Amino acid sequence: MATKTGIPPTQQTDQPAVALSKEEILRYSRHLIMPEVGMEGQLKLKQAKVLCIGTGGLGAPLGLYLAAAGVGRIGLVDFDAVDSTNLQRQILFSSQDVGRPKIEAASERLHGLNPDIQIDPIEARLTSENALEILKDYDVIVDGTDNFPTRYLVNDACVLLGKPNVYGSIFRFEGQVTIFGHPGGPCYRCLYPEPPPPGLVPSCAEGGVLGVLPGIVGAIQAAEALKLILGKGEPLIGRLLLFDALAMRFRELKLRKNRECPACGDHPTISQLIDYAEFCGIRGEEAPLPQTTVPEITPKELKARLDRGDDIFILDVREPHEYQICNLGGNLIPLGDLSKRVNELDSSREIVAHCRSGKRSAEAVEFLRSAGFRKVLNLKGGILAWSDEVDPSVPKY
Amino acid sequence: MAVKVVIPTPLRAYAGKLESVEVQAATVAEALALLTARFGELRKHLFADDGRLRSFVNVYVNDEDIRYLQKDQTRVGEGDIISIVPSIAGGLRGENNGD
Numbered sequence: 001m002a003t004k005t006g007i008p009p010t011q012q013t014d015q016p017a018v019a020l021s022k023e024e025i026l027r028y029s030r031h032l033i034m035p036e037v038g039m040e041g042q043l044k045l046k047q048a049k050v051l052c053i054g055t056g057g058l059g060a061p062l063g064l065y066l067a068a069a070g071v072g073r074i075g076l077v078d079f080d081a082v083d084s085t086n087l088q089r090q091i092l093f094s095s096q097d098v099g100r101p102k103i104e105a106a107s108e109r110l111h112g113l114n115p116d117i118q119i120d121p122i123e124a125r126l127t128s129e130n131a132l133e134i135l136k137d138y139d140v141i142v143d144g145t146d147n148f149p150t151r152y153l154v155n156d157a158c159v160l161l162g163k164p165n166v167y168g169s170i171f172r173f174e175g176q177v178t179i180f181g182h183p184g185g186p187c188y189r190c191l192y193p194e195p196p197p198p199g200l201v202p203s204c205a206e207g208g209v210l211g212v213l214p215g216i217v218g219a220i221q222a223a224e225a226l227k228l229i230l231g232k233g234e235p236l237i238g239r240l241l242l243f244d245a246l247a248m249r250f251r252e253l254k255l256r257k258n259r260e261c262p263a264c265g266d267h268p269t270i271s272q273l274i275d276y277a278e279f280c281g282i283r284g285e286e287a288p289l290p291q292t293t294v295p296e297i298t299p300k301e302l303k304a305r306l307d308r309g310d311d312i313f314i315l316d317v318r319e320p321h322e323y324q325i326c327n328l329g330g331n332l333i334p335l336g337d338l339s340k341r342v343n344e345l346d347s348s349r350e351i352v353a354h355c356r357s358g359k360r361s362a363e364a365v366e367f368l369r370s371a372g373f374r375k376v377l378n379l380k381g382g383i384l385a386w387s388d389e390v391d392p393s394v395p396k397y
Numbered sequence: 398m399a400v401k402v403v404i405p406t407p408l409r410a411y412a413g414k415l416e417s418v419e420v421q422a423a424t425v426a427e428a429l430a431l432l433t434a435r436f437g438e439l440r441k442h443l444f445a446d447d448g449r450l451r452s453f454v455n456v457y458v459n460d461e462d463i464r465y466l467q468k469d470q471t472r473v474g475e476g477d478i479i480s481i482v483p484s485i486a487g488g489l490r491g492e493n494n495g496d
Contacts, residue, residue: 148486171485174406192484194452242482244406247416253460253482336410336438 007048007139007164007228018046024116028070041230042070048229051075051138053126053154055106057214058144058168058221060092065222067110067117071229074110075120075138078102089211126150128273131157140225141181142166144218148195149276155180155188156270159263164228166236168221173210173245175217178236178255179224181264185237190258190265195280213245294365296380297352299389313346315353317364326395328354328386335360338367347373354379354386356397400428400473403480411438425456426469428479443481453484 020028020042031037037045048071052059055078066074082090082097082105097105103121110119122134126145135141135157143154143165151169158165158181165181167188180187220241227233240253262269297305305312314330316323323332333341335355345351351373353361358381365378379386387394400422404412412418413436422428433440445451456463457480463471473479 146486148484151484151486169485172406174485176482176485191455192453195486196451196453196484240482242480251460251480253457253480254462256462256465258464 007231018043020046021116024070027114027116031069036232037230041232044229044231045070045226046072048140049073049075049138050140050142050225050229051077051135052142052144053077053150054144054146055090055092055102056080056086056144056146057089057170057209058218059106059142060090061215061218062142062144062222062225063092063106063110064113065219066225067114067119069222069226070114071117071226073118073120073138075122075134076103076106076110077122077124077126077134078106079123079125089209089214091215126153128153128276131273132161135161135163138163140164140166140228142168142221142225144168144214144221148280149282151188152195152279153273153276156263156273159187159268159270160273166221166224166228168214168217170209170213170217172208173213175213175243175245177217177220177224177241177243178239179228182228182235182237184257186255186257187261187264189263190261191240191255193258193262197281210245213243216243216245294362294369294378295376296358297377298380299386302352302379303390311349313349313351315345315351315361315364316355317353317361318355322356322397325397326383328383328394330354335364338364342368342371345373347375349375351376352379353377354382356382357384358382398423398473398475398477400475401478402428402432403478405481405483407483407485408439408442408481411442412436423472424469425458425463425471425473425479428473429456429469442483455482456480457482 025032028042031042032039050066050071052062052074055063055076059076063074063076080102082093082100082102084098086093087095092106092109101123103123107119107121124130126134131153141154141158141163143151145151145154154165162183163181164179167178167180169176179185224236227235238255240255242251242253257264259266314328316327316330316332317335317338319334320332333344351368353364353376355361358378361382362378365376368376383394384396387396398421399419401417401419403417404415409415418432418435420428420431422431429443433443443451443454450456450469458466458471458473458477463469
């Protein structure tokens with residue numbers, strides 16, 4: 001188990017001595033008067049190079065605190081544009097940034113916060129082809145991404161390059177933080193050798209995130225990155241910090257380096273980056289849409305049939321809290337309850353099932369057909385498509 | 398022996414929306430068997446077809462990974478806490494965009 005702190009010796013920046021300007025001394029005075037940082041630590045920060053992968057919920061507090069702390073060079077990797085659903089938690093961005101590339105808006109904000117540091121905007125999707133090239137220039141990598149292929153890619157690249165990976169992950173109101181890939185410490189694959197198959201990750205009905213959660217988790221990642229640079233304190237190596245914002249409770253679990261780990265074990269089998277989409281069971285760049293084999297009806301067709309007075313039972317399979325956001329006046333039976341409430345449905349009537357986008361309702365249609373329902377259709381594209389094609393007054397979420 | 402099994406947020410939907418469940422069990426295997434007997438839907442999220450724990454789910458007794466104890470034969474006693482810790486990937490964007 002690694003107990004050593006700090007950046008691995010091979011990663012230490014080997015630059016000529018730098019000094020702080022008078023303005024910098026004033027700016028960082030609350031660091032300088034504290035012995036754990038002091039002039040020596042502040043100069044380490046100034047010479048440090050940190051790469052933030054993702055400038056979203058986790059990347060926002062991370063980038064802000066690293067820039068404010070005076071980390072001399074901060075790389076930002078993202079390929080996305082700001083959209084209005086980001087603003088609930090991605091505090092790097094303002095309302096007027098909607099539509100702009102995240103990298104552009106983030107760089108501008110961090111420059112504004114601290115003009116003395118270098119920001120490297122890297123507008124790219126991290127891939128097996130570019131990852132080693134992008135990561136190699138930095139001392140500490142901070143992973144704030146949102147999908148399994150990139151998680152494994154970042155892990156393997158960090159292990160191959162011998163760089164610490166400050167890992168943070170969030171779901172609803174629960175977060176996980178640790179440091180992977182520090183020499184002697186465990187890596188992501190020691191903890192989870194394989195990703196979940198796409199079908200088993202929780203659906204959007206359980207998704208969402210409390211806006212402040214990535215703020216807390218990202219700020220913890222920032223603290224760990226700064227501690228690694230300073231070589232102070234006890235880094236989160238070999239410890240998985242679990243945070244539950246609802247219970248407001250932190251717990252800590254032990255992480256061990258797995259000697260049989262394919263990435264960092266005694267006999268590693270991963271000597272280069274692989275196809276992570278394939279590894280995670282995903283073909284192509286994006287998660288595939290499920291093969292729709294269930295009979296469908298388009299929003300326009302449904303509207304026309306309802307207008308002419310056809311007897312159609314609208315079955316809404318979303319969750320009650322989603323029904324409160326918007327609804328089509330349908331009868332609510334959440335997908336998870338459908339099997340035990342199926343007796344409430346009349347198989348002689350025509351049924352159109354819908355959800356937000358059409359995925360859960362496709363499952364519902366499949367289930368109902370296997371249960372003997374013959375006249376059941378899926379509303380293609382769900383409430384989102386209804387809003388686009390029939391009634392724009394229905395809000396999208 | 399009363400043992401508390403902590404259900405992680407992503408799996409609560411398959412466990413009656415409960416945060417934790419108390420079971421009478423002497424080993425981790427017994428505790429998980431009782432849990433999945435009560436919540437049938439949870440089974441496929443915890444175990445592969447061959448009955449082994451899925452590789453994206455780790456189980457801890459207190460703060461120790463059972464892979465480094467006696468795996469599912471790890472004994473549990475009064476007051477022990479079994480935690481199910483699945484991998485979660487969220488961070489950057491809206492995790493619910495996929496629906």
